[in-house]
Amino acid sequence: MPESFDAHWLHQRADADAAARAERPYRALAAWAGGAAAPLRCVDLGCGLGANAAWLAPRLPGPQHWLLVDHDPALLAQAGRRTLSDATGAPAAAQTRRTDLTGDLAALTHDTHLITAAALLDLASSAWIDRLVAACHSNGAAAMFALTYDGHFASETPDAPEEYLVREAFNKDQRRDKGFGTALGPDAALYTARAFRAVGYRIRLGRSPWRLGPASADLQRALVDGKAQAARNAASDNRLAIDCWVHRRHEAIDAGTAHLRVGHLDLFAAPPGSP
Secondary structure, eight states, X not given: OOOOOOHHHHHHHHHHHHXXXXXXXXXXXXXXXXXXXXXXXXXXXXXTTSHHHHHHGGGSOSSEEEEEEESOHHHHHHHHTOOOBOTTSOBOEXXXXXXOTTSXXXXXXXXXXXXXXXXXXXXXXXXXXXHHXXXXXXXXXXXXXXXXXXXXXXXXXXXXXXHHXXXXXXXXXXXXXXXXXXXXXXXXXXHHHHHHHHTTOEEEEEXXXXXXXXXXXXXXXXXXXXXXXXHHHHOGGGHHHHHHHHHHHHHHHHHTOOOEEEEEEEEEEEOTTOO
16 A cells, blocks of 8 residues: 555645646647547546646646546545636536555556646656556556656755765665555656657656745755655664754754755656657
């Protein structure tokens, strides 16, 4: 069973996610969607609170039908209460489904035009991503995967060498099994791009970093604490250095001087033969 994320964390990151989206992949998505069949049938994998679908739907033509998928019933209930609208402002049909994403992806995505997810690929193994690409290919579906962590984060004034140590330990933790097999972590987006290219898809990648300043103090605190705990798990011998990094980052956040950049990649994959 994949790991769960609590609703508070998903609410905390929502504004940063929306601001970070890369332009190039979404231009390609919009161009593809303009020639797609109607109604546009979309599946959002690991939908959480439904923020990804809510961001995408107004940027795509109608009519649309969305299937929002997650294994967490509490998150799924909140996602199901969202109202989705297409580019004309008309309501987009939506339903939810509780299921384990480690199951039959081909059946889950059958007869779908667009398969999408946000902040999911870096949790997954190469074998799971291979199955996902095969499911997209068998459906002739396009794919839009947003906000995949790329292994980079840095404060504006790096606390070297502690920040380097924390980043390396955190990235090591990112590669443990998150419920999909041994995770690709920071390598996931580029691995996925290669897998799609191998079956004839055209790829558009774009950087979508979080750029967090003093106005994002609460999110910065959550990130610092979360990254530090993951780093401690992966590098327990370096707890003192990690704790020093946390202390300095909290001091900067409290002083209103902290900045943090967290790297992500957005990926659009257009199926073979599409305009």
